[in-house]
Amino acid sequence: MRRITCLTLFIYLILSIGLCHASDDDFEEDHEDSVENQLDERDDDDDWEEDDFDEAEDELEDRLEARFGHSDDIDDDLEDRLEDMFGEREDQDDDFEDELEEAFEDRFEDNMERQEQRLPERLDSVHQLAELDERLDDLEVLSVPDEYIELVDAEELETLRNAGVDIQSVEELESLGQLLVTFGDEDRPPSAELNHLYTLDGPVEKAGKAASDGTKNSDGGLLPLEAASYMGIDRPSPVALRIGMMDSSIDQLHECFTDTPVEQRMFIPPDSRPDYRHGTAIATVFSRSCGILEQSEVYNAVVFGRSARGAVVASAADLIRGLDWLLGVRPDVINLSLSGPPNRMLSAAIEQMLLRGIRIVASVGNDGAAAFPRYPAAQPGVIAVTAVDTDMAVYTRAVRGQHVQFSALGVGLRLAAPDQRFAIKDGTSVASALASAVLAQGHSVQQYEDSAIDLGEPGFDDTFGFGLLNIDKIMTSSGE
Numbered sequence: 001m002r003r004i005t006c007l008t009l010f011i012y013l014i015l016s017i018g019l020c021h022a023s024d025d026d027f028e029e030d031h032e033d034s035v036e037n038q039l040d041e042r043d044d045d046d047d048w049e050e051d052d053f054d055e056a057e058d059e060l061e062d063r064l065e066a067r068f069g070h071s072d073d074i075d076d077d078l079e080d081r082l083e084d085m086f087g088e089r090e091d092q093d094d095d096f097e098d099e100l101e102e103a104f105e106d107r108f109e110d111n112m113e114r115q116e117q118r119l120p121e122r123l124d125s126v127h128q129l130a131e132l133d134e135r136l137d138d139l140e141v142l143s144v145p146d147e148y149i150e151l152v153d154a155e156e157l158e159t160l161r162n163a164g165v166d167i168q169s170v171e172e173l174e175s176l177g178q179l180l181v182t183f184g185d186e187d188r189p190p191s192a193e194l195n196h197l198y199t200l201d202g203p204v205e206k207a208g209k210a211a212s213d214g215t216k217n218s219d220g221g222l223l224p225l226e227a228a229s230y231m232g233i234d235r236p237s238p239v240a241l242r243i244g245m246m247d248s249s250i251d252q253l254h255e256c257f258t259d260t261p262v263e264q265r266m267f268i269p270p271d272s273r274p275d276y277r278h279g280t281a282i283a284t285v286f287s288r289s290c291g292i293l294e295q296s297e298v299y300n301a302v303v304f305g306r307s308a309r310g311a312v313v314a315s316a317a318d319l320i321r322g323l324d325w326l327l328g329v330r331p332d333v334i335n336l337s338l339s340g341p342p343n344r345m346l347s348a349a350i351e352q353m354l355l356r357g358i359r360i361v362a363s364v365g366n367d368g369a370a371a372f373p374r375y376p377a378a379q380p381g382v383i384a385v386t387a388v389d390t391d392m393a394v395y396t397r398a399v400r401g402q403h404v405q406f407s408a409l410g411v412g413l414r415l416a417a418p419d420q421r422f423a424i425k426d427g428t429s430v431a432s433a434l435a436s437a438v439l440a441q442g443h444s445v446q447q448y449e450d451s452a453i454d455l456g457e458p459g460f461d462d463t464f465g466f467g468l469l470n471i472d473k474i475m476t477s478s479g480e
Contacts, residue, residue: 146185148192175327198340201363201429202278221414221424228292232472236294243286244331246322247279248304256290256416264300272305281415285433316343333440337429339365339374354381363432365399378403387431404465408435
């Protein structure tokens, strides 16, 4: 019975192939009837033999050959058709696999390229967070423990005394015309503010060597005047300027200050000792021998000292005292290469300075693009400056924000260091000093905004502000 079934299937397959080539419907009907009749007759015959199968098969082949040609041709035709079908399918599969592989490789390469581009930024962000965490550990808290301050007048002080608050000290600020009152944590007025702590925006320096001819830098760093050339200054400014600073101490014995007058007033706590690194570097920009100003006088309120724990910090009260002294000096500009949290009392003192026509410039800070705005740079009226390199790319550690007003060169500057050394320094504090020397030259802030070289996105943005400061365009437009 199995042999009959196989033969039936074989016959059906051959007939199907034949029907694909035949055009005569009578042939199909006649042969199907004939085959079926023979099968029916032989199924009823109990004496069905093996030879009868062969005979039927031979008869079917003869008929097919007579109608369509040799059976081998049919087999070949079927095989060719199947091979073509499978060949086309394999080609399609191969093409699809190639396209899929190419698409995967392209996406993988694009993703790897993006990751490689973002890796330095991520590593730098991690480094910034680690540095910030280390600074916080050094400071322990962002304010002097259990100490509050307030600016009051004489009448308000009398009211406080009558209220029985815990007054620890009262200090007269002659230039500001107010009293700086310090309170303890207990029995203090609700209007008092924490005595917050501030740090200098000074990065780690790379040691440099003094140039043999006094003008060229053998270590690859920019001299301040070379940096100022990007901002339209190609020679030391001949204008006599009074520059105010609030910083750490300046090493006045350094060769950069032999022909530049420097006056300093100390406002650091008694238990702190002077630190000369940052103040000396920043003051270099304002000097005649090493900087960009030919006739400057530098007035430095030394508010940053090294504490017993080793941290170089200044409190809001120290900064207010320094501002009071500088207001009496009447400088053309005050450079604040420092940053910290907002403080209402410090903000009030700065507001008094601004109302009296003192121009204040501050660095935006080196805590990274993800950091909150730092003060006093973020205070309205203060000119906030960020740093760029010679390719006009922003300094990677610079703080961003809508308060950023101008950009200045601040990467790779060769500045003075204690003990007759020089160092290559980066940072927004360096850019702030360079900007202060430019902004001190008497033009309106609006003129500086209009003449700034646009960087980054067109127009004002929170990375570069109005762009790179440029005094040459101001001179050209004013005919000077």
